[in-house]
Amino acid sequence: MKKSEYSGQLPPTYDKVIRHDIFPEPTHDETARFNFIASLNQHLAGVAAGNKIVYEKRLKPNFNKENGRDFENRHEVHRALKKDPYWKTWSALRRNTMEMRQQAGRSVVLRQIDELNEKAEILNKGKSTLQLNSEIKSPRYASAVDIHLQVGGYDTELVEGDISVGANYDSGIFVTTTGGVGPGIDGGGRAVATAVKQKFPDFKPKRILDVGCTIGHNVLPIAKAYPDAEVIAIDTGAPVLRYGHARAQALGVNNVTFIQADVENLDYEDGYFDWIQTTMFLHELSSKSIRKIMSELGRMLKPGGLLLQVEQPNYTPKMDLLEQAIRDWDCWYNNEPFWSKMHGMDTKEIMRMGGFKDEDYMEFQAAANTDNGDVTKPAKSVSEDYGREALWTVFGAWKS
Amino acid sequence: MKKLNVDYIADAGKKAKGKRPWFLDNPEVEKVLSITMAIAGELAVARERLDTLERILESKGIMNRDEIESFIPSENDANERQTWHAEYLARIMRIIQQDREALETAPDMNEAVEDLVKEFTEE
Ligand SMILES: C[S@@+](CC[C@H](N)C(=O)[O-])C[C@H]1O[C@@H](n2cnc3c(N)ncnc32)[C@H](O)[C@@H]1O
Numbered sequence: 001m002k003k004s005e006y007s008g009q010l011p012p013t014y015d016k017v018i019r020h021d022i023f024p025e026p027t028h029d030e031t032a033r034f035n036f037i038a039s040l041n042q043h044l045a046g047v048a049a050g051n052k053i054v055y056e057k058r059l060k061p062n063f064n065k066e067n068g069r070d071f072e073n074r075h076e077v078h079r080a081l082k083k084d085p086y087w088k089t090w091s092a093l094r095r096n097t098m099e100m101r102q103q104a105g106r107s108v109v110l111r112q113i114d115e116l117n118e119k120a121e122i123l124n125k126g127k128s129t130l131q132l133n134s135e136i137k138s139p140r141y142a143s144a145v146d147i148h149l150q151v152g153g154y155d156t157e158l159v160e161g162d163i164s165v166g167a168n169y170d171s172g173i174f175v176t177t178t179g180g181v182g183p184g185i186d187g188g189g190r191a192v193a194t195a196v197k198q199k200f201p202d203f204k205p206k207r208i209l210d211v212g213c214t215i216g217h218n219v220l221p222i223a224k225a226y227p228d229a230e231v232i233a234i235d236t237g238a239p240v241l242r243y244g245h246a247r248a249q250a251l252g253v254n255n256v257t258f259i260q261a262d263v264e265n266l267d268y269e270d271g272y273f274d275w276i277q278t279t280m281f282l283h284e285l286s287s288k289s290i291r292k293i294m295s296e297l298g299r300m301l302k303p304g305g306l307l308l309q310v311e312q313p314n315y316t317p318k319m320d321l322l323e324q325a326i327r328d329w330d331c332w333y334n335n336e337p338f339w340s341k342m343h344g345m346d347t348k349e350i351m352r353m354g355g356f357k358d359e360d361y362m363e364f365q366a367a368a369n370t371d372n373g374d375v376t377k378p379a380k381s382v383s384e385d386y387g388r389e390a391l392w393t394v395f396g397a398w399k400s
Numbered sequence: 401m402k403k404l405n406v407d408y409i410a411d412a413g414k415k416a417k418g419k420r421p422w423f424l425d426n427p428e429v430e431k432v433l434s435i436t437m438a439i440a441g442e443l444a445v446a447r448e449r450l451d452t453l454e455r456i457l458e459s460k461g462i463m464n465r466d467e468i469e470s471f472i473p474s475e476n477d478a479n480e481r482q483t484w485h486a487e488y489l490a491r492i493m494r495i496i497q498q499d500r501e502a503l504e505t506a507p508d509m510n511e512a513v514e515d516l517v518k519e520f521t522e523e
């Protein structure tokens with residue numbers, strides 16, 4: 001039988017997610033609700049593919065008739081899409097599904113929040129691997145709107161010692177990515193750790209920094225791959241760090257120190273780290289802060305050290321304008337204010353901001369799902385949900 | 401440890417900070433779409449629960465799921481079920497029924513409250 005564009009690969013069921021000790025325990029029906037939302041996301045990826053037909057059959061010819069030329073950039077395509085009834089329906093459904101995912105996660109977490117906060121307190125108590133600092137505030141670029149509709153952002157504390165936003169993040173990411181990031185929601189980190197081991201077998205980093213770690217899910221595979229390394233994971237949000245630290249403890253990973261800090265003001269000496277990692281971090285930064293942060297990362301990295309950054313692919317002239325416009329959806333409609341600007345940048349230019357040289361630049365793909373174990377060669381999915389798939393671009397450099 | 405005083409039912413559905421974009425020309429329609437999708441979700445949840453129940457019953461040898469496929473309702477069963485369907489449909493299709501009734505009834509039975517208010521307050 002032919003596989004439907006609307007089912008693609010059936011998402012794995014939510015019971016596959018690893019239930020560590022601090023995981024917000026879902027009931028039978030809450031699990032079913034997550035299954036529904038994951039399936040809905042999968043289905044909507046199929047609906048999204050219809051935008052291609054709209055583009056070819058309606059938007060391009062109409063634009064050409066009116067302007068006597070083709071679309072020149074993604075913004076023109078976006079303006080045309082915005083008026084199209086098919087795109088509008090898909091967008092209304094996609095936005096609503098993101099909101100449903102938030103509601104579903106928050107309802108699981110909030111009904112048991114007292115127990116979760118207590119469990120976290122027990123796991124975190126007296127541990128030097130969690131260092132919070134109440135002076136640190138989320139920068140305005142990170143808190144002006146709730147990024148990807150995550151209610152409360154990364155830093156809201158409903159009560160002292162609260163972890164609810166971290167727990168909600170953990171509970172729902174499997175669903176948003178239709179299970180693509182795997183049972184430990186760490187597909188990105190696993191792909192990076194495996195790629196680095198495969199590509200650079202002689203690399204023995206002693207100090208690793210993960211910037212903007214959120215709940216640390218993607219740094220744990222790196223810490224596990226280099227058990228003798230001292231791994232520092234920083235974030236500005238206390239609730240996500242509390243949760244992330246408790247989660248790491250629950251999963252038995254003890255060589256990561258979670259520190260509440262703003263990467264714009266770190267006081268590590270020059271060349272302190274052998275490896276600096278950012279994962280899905282850059283796109284949440286304003287252009288001004290990217291410049292500042294890149295120069296800090298360049299400063300803290302040791303000569304001969306490695307900087308790697310994981311992102312969804314940036315827009316290159318080779319990428320189809322419709323794909324660019326669809327990838328931009330998250331910017332305008334999923335509260336990702338800097339997504340479009342950042343993805344429109346040249347990744348080499350970003351590296352130059354950190355003092356890295358073009359000849360040292362490297363880039364490869366990393367996938368959570370592979371056919372043959374080589375993480376730089378992704379398995380093909382039936383329809384891609386642009387911006388959500390478990391396939392990333394990794395770019396960076398060895399500092400010379 | 402401080403306990404959290406939270407209305408978890410309302411708070412689960414809290415709005416994200418930032419202005420919400422509306423996509424359809426008519427926001428009322430988009431709200432109905434949103435409610436419809438939530439109900440679709442709840443139907444899937446109920447369906448999954450039923451599926452679990454059937455599989456447990458089967459695994460305990462209490463029933464065989466083929467029995468469901470080959471089940472033929474008795475005359476009485478059939479009657480009860482079809483009545484249930486009729487009631488269910490009437491309930492969810494009420495607004496259309498009332499729309500039609502409005503078309504059918506004489507104008508004086510469709511008097512608007514506003515008109516009545518006006519009529520009885522005018523001197
Ligand atoms: C999209 S999340 C990163 C996700 C995570 N690294 C992963 O692997 O999926 C961005 C994180 O960066 C943090 N952040 C934003 N600005 C920051 C800053 N200036 N210093 C440290 N953390 C920051 C946010 O609090 C948030 O947790």
